[in-house]
Amino acid sequence: MAQVIADRREIDFVLHEQFDVSRLSKYEKFSEFTRKTADMIISEARTLAIKEILPTLKIGDEIGCRYENGNVTVPAEFKRAWNQLIQGGWFAPCQNPEWGGQGMPRLLHVMAQNYLIGANMSLLMVAGLNQGAGHIIERFGSEEQKHLYLEKIYTGHWSGTMALTESECGSNLGDLSTAAVKNEDGSYSLTGNKIFISGGDHDMTDNIIHLVLARIQGAPEGSRGISLFVVPKFHVNEDGTLSERNDIVCTGIEEKMGLHGSPTCSMALGSNGRCTGTLVGEENKGLAMMFLMMNEARLMVGAQALSCASSAYLYALNYARTRIQGPPISGKDRASVAIIKHPDVRRMLLTMKCYTEGMRSLLGYIANLEDQKIVSDNNEEKERYQNLIEILTPVGKGYVTDRAVDVCNMAIQVFGGYGYTSEYPVEQLLRDVRITTIYEGTNGIQAMDLLGRKLQMKNMKLFFDLKDEIQKTVSEAREFDSLSALAGRVENALHTLCQAVEKMDQSARGEAVLQAYTFAGLLLEAAGDVIMAWMMLWRAIISQKKTDSGVEGKGAEFYDGQLKSAEFFIRSVLPVTLGKMVSMMDLCSAAIDISDTSFGGK
Template sequence: MENKLVDLRDSRFVLYEQLEIEKLCETERFGDHSKETFEMIIDTAEKLAVNEFAPVNSEGDEVGCVFENGTVRCPEAFRSPFGKYCEGGWMSLPDVYDVGGQNAPICMYFACHELFYAANHALTVYMGLTHSAAKVIELYGTDEQKRKYMQPLYEGRYSGTMDLTETQAGSDVGAARAKAVRNPDGTFSIVGGKIFISSGENDLTENIVHIVLARIEGDPEGTRGLSCFIVPKYRVNDDGTLGDTNDLVCSGVEHKMGIHGSPTSVLNFGDNGMCRGELLGPEQKGIVVMFHMMNEQRVLVGLQGQALGSAAYLHALDFARERKQGGAFGTRDFTQVPIITHPDVRRNLLWMKAYTEGLRALVLYTTFCMDMETASTDEEEKKRWLNLVELLTPIAKACSTDKGFDVCVRAIQVHGGYGFCKEYKVEQFARDCKITAIYEGTNGIQALDLFGRKIRMKQGEAFRTVVEEMKKNIERASGIAALAPYAESVGRSVAALEEITRFLLEKSSGEDAYLACSWATPYLEIFGDVVLGWMFLWQAWKACEAQTGAGERDKPFYAGKIATAKFFIGSVLPAVYGRMDTIRQFDRSFVEMGESVFVS
């Protein structure tokens, strides 16, 4: 079994050595788990990803989803791995026993899904959304809704979707026009159209449960007037059998740049006035309900970007070791050497390795914070973990997807002309990856969430919590002689981040607010690199400690980890200062020219 998807030695290092997730097993919530059960889960996930998901990735890309008379034929080759995933209970891995789950930490679910997304992004999109739909019904549904919809979703008999987007309501979710009209029996008639709905129509499952945002007649405009509804493709009878079709039709699927195996559907609800929906959660709280789905999805989409970067990097590494061009650097020997020895290729690969591993640590840390928040019994501690999750979510989503895509593009470059050809898989990774920066809130919207909301919320408490955590690691690493200069570098970048945050906050409170806000994305990118600097410093001191007494097999890994950390802190992180200086210039040409700048 060849795994060119995820470096599991690195995943294990993050889970067990950096985050020490075995601590979770000491809590009541995760008390039934141990390193042995975690290892069993990872091994099984690897087999499923490598043996079942990856082999049908290209086929799914080639055949795509076929739309015919209102139905969608998914790639036939997806049926078997989808079935095995469901049979294996992967859908509800992190959920409580009461709903049929395995009570595993969410960070384990993410570690396994890095393998699944890397192996077959389009296929795994069905599963991620199905899990989120089940989760939101678990949290907000009535007992009857849980029985009728949640259970079959967790079992994978039904698939789930989230339906926000309409033609005029993309990032502007509150502009949704889908309408809900009260019926005497307590249900609602849903009328309207949704676009771009992933898995919106598919033939992998016997029913589809749509979680739909719509406005009850008479409710206010904007997001605060929206409510959430469960709208099944087929109505479900009280005994769980399927009833009539629910006046909901798919009128087409998009032809896309990537994830061809995932049907991105146009849905029309209630053309004949017969589409029944059930209210999920309180009226006019649809956005709050949907946010539960979106928060999980945002970090999961971050994982998608990171996972595709991981697969692209490992493919590029393999290629660079095999492909020979040119003589050895600085010699007159014309014997061709592997391209990995050329300085430009080597730097490219190290950059890719650094981002792949740094982002893996960030995504797994964010989910570990979710687990700690769930498991903590102390209210103050819970608040602290939640602060970390809230602040890190937009960074994990945007940085992992932007940089994950950059890694895929660099992987193509390392392959030269072969990278541009279908036979080598990296071009598909790049095409599949691009969407991750767009859906689940574009990365521009993530930057606004970070800059406009998260760093200000609770009077800056979440921001302070993150900085405090960074400083703990800086202090710890300063005590190790070999790392002291790197600890100082990261410390300097954190101080600079605090300073640029103050600068932009000050500017954004006055008449320069528009100009200040235009820096939201560069600010997020800087924040992301400082966070990765922190992750690497943390990993470096853990690796230094582990090196002493490590066996022969582990020594090269720790040495590589320390070298990668030093490379990121020494060769990548310093770029943030130039970017911060640029922001501090606060160049006014951006606003002075107004619209006229675009006139040719």
């Protein structure tokens, strides 16, 4: 079966036709990233992904990670691929070149990630932690911490982790109990146990730099008393060489549903009383610093999910073109045909196409906002970009990961029984992608973030900024005869979303608070659907212009595919969204009223 991850034509469409990435090259910060360079970078990512990383996907799943005597080993092929990621500079593509980053626009990186992560999410998930861990040190760390760790992390010679979760605290980090005590030399001694730490131990790098949340002795209870520490696996001498082993040890790895190539480690800190680390930033500001980095981390999870969905869609599409089964539903010729000819399979494929493309555009849009924020010198404009990033982040994480699971699930359905077997990669994609709805803040927490924080911030200004952006696209689409009816439907859905948002916001601040939070997930889903419709209408405008300009051949087929996606999603999916909003606004309180014992089961 052909090895596929992402459709290059699709990636180019988002990069060049929807967001025009090379426009950023007129700013000094991104001057190197011309169209030619952008194309070269995407080609490099694609080749690396298909030739070197994709062959490790099944190996990671079947062999996985091994734990023995406090050490974790990964398949040898992973080490080779890791080294190739080092050579390609893929550990911190968007970070500061002064410290080993590449200074790349985020938009370009998100599209390259589509290939790299899609080739092996387990490996790229561990590798992806470097960017976040390094960014925290770059932004909040001392000069000494930067000097000791940053370049090695950004270049991938050492890896990084985020050690937050404990057995008694996952979603609510305010309850964590890992303790830190200040030493005379200014360092801190840590004791405690962390669980579920991705990349907590492995043999791909000589050193691992853990970013650990802990509570300093005497600090306030709850989230106001949490601090952040750098805790290296091996201490580092001033000249960068490795010193003695620190007392942070992996005590086991999880057996799990998917992501077998990524070690999910339990970590013991200070079992021998010798775990030391250094404080990042100020005492008790650990969670606040983590929150500042959260958008980035959540969007990376969205990118993981999109990559799996994109692969799953293309595998299903290729299979549907070749699998012969049953005659067509109508017509005189009763010979069996490829399943792509059957209407139900076509519906599944087009649904998958819509979500995959809409999600790619959404993540590209958010990344582009980040880039524009960097190059803009207008404070009002910067604030608007940030407002949009804030309100779209729970959608880019929560909605995208939920839909990616749906897409991977549908891919299995297209394959039929073969999809359920491990002969084809779609079952692994579903097992791997499933975690994305859980980590980096469960999707329940994303929904609460949207309803309880993002809508309430600045008196709903974030939502109104988003509404204005959607409205602009609707108005532009109305100028095309062929799109004006679709534009009307999107506008209608946007109008209903505004009513739903207002009602949910008022309820969440008033007496119906519990009912409102019961349906926070549905609000996230409905908002995500409307945003998908917006993205598809936007794509349709570009495609209609190209079609009107007389493009022919393969080009015409691509644009026709875009127009059909928009028509399908807006006419067939968006009406269901209206129903979701009706259901939400009813604020049924049965889930609140039912007593714990009436749930049954006892």
